[in-house]
Amino acid sequence: MKNSWIIGLLLALIGLLPLASTAQQVAISDFMVKENLSQNGKLAIIATDSLEKTNNTIQGNYRFTINGFEQDLKFSDGVAVTSNPIASSTFVYFKHKSGQKDIGKLFFLRVTEKGITPYKISGMLLLIIPLLILYIAYKFKRFLITLLILAIIYFYLNYSKGLDVRELIESSILGIKNLI
Template structure:
């Protein structure tokens, strides 16, 4: 009977496997000691700290590969932030790659990380280009109007004060 129990105890580890730790998502906050260092916090899908995360995990921070030591789901990046900066953090699991882009603002009170979404990285340049295009068309319209006004001013005696007065009277009569 002892041999059977010993054999079963010996065989159990062969059919079981350890639970693999995996960072599914992470957040960036200031370290609790407020020493100018960033804390990377492993979170679950509800953005609560994933306390089962322990050990070394590889991150790429602004293009430099770093092995971060996690304890209870929290790791502190060793380098302190000297001034406001942008930080790109990437972590690759077996399943997927997670990347987060932050603007870290440094003030006298400490660090404040602001997450920048990928949608904002697309929309902001698109809006700037749209405004530039609209301004270009507006500028073209203004140049054409100035040329037309110049022609009528010199050849037909049009005065800008008379033109504006006529516009104001027209608006008053309209309302």
Template sequence: MKRIWYALILLLLSVSVSRADAVSINHFIVKENPFARQEIAIVATDTANQIQENINGHYTFTINGFENDLVFQNGTAFYRHKVNRSAFMFIKHQSESGTFSTLFYIYKHGDKLSPVHISWVWLVAIPLIIVFAGYLFKRFIVIAVVVIILWMYFNHHNGLSLSTFFESIFDGLKHLITG
């Protein structure tokens, strides 16, 4: 009888001491949802873009400023909102190890969706190149101003607000500095 009690106490102690670490999502990509038209799927990946199939459960993501509770199964969660036209999507996830955000352009052609990752470097480089070209060629300064205004209108019309633009740049710089 003593052996049973010792075994039971040992079992309870081992269960209370051993605990699984919470799996966090530190990197993710966006793909077209293969099961629904005009919807996307968020896939938890490692830094080499390999799917982390051990991610299961509820995770909170902020998509274009709206908080969503996504259910991951085998590393994939489905965002159940239709994408009616091409648009920018700023997706942010905050976990215990930090905040991870990525800007995507969801290009819609026909019934297909093609997500394109937009790096913060391009958000800085494109306006700087246009301004620099306008500065180099004084005759083209008006054209450079018109191109910048058209670029800003395109971004705003497709859902990239000024706050999202700068937040994406600052998050990229923060991860560049912190590693």
């Protein structure tokens, strides 16, 4: 009877051992990109918390998508180094799927002789710049239409009514002098 208790206890412990060895990885909630400390042209991806402080509990392999290519990055104390060096300035998109949440960031990596400087590009900026260009083009179109109408009126007055550019400029200068 005593031996059956011991055998039962050992079987229960043996059954629970695989569960203890398959611990779940800590999820990466955010990350930032910097140049590797050795300045060898490689990037360091640093796992951070919501306050942008390094999360040192991140250990092991995590899957990242870098410009569409999937890579397993090995994190040690919250820092992983990419395998390929950056040779010239470029845009790079980093994406990581953490449980239910996708984290994606676009960076412009400027390469100089001093090293790599990453500039984060906001998603809102990618929406605002094209809208601003369209707005300027719309306003410029209206300006061009107004300029075309004024040119047609000028040519009409110039050819049929005898208006000359010198007289127009002289009239404007006299009008400004009268105001002063």
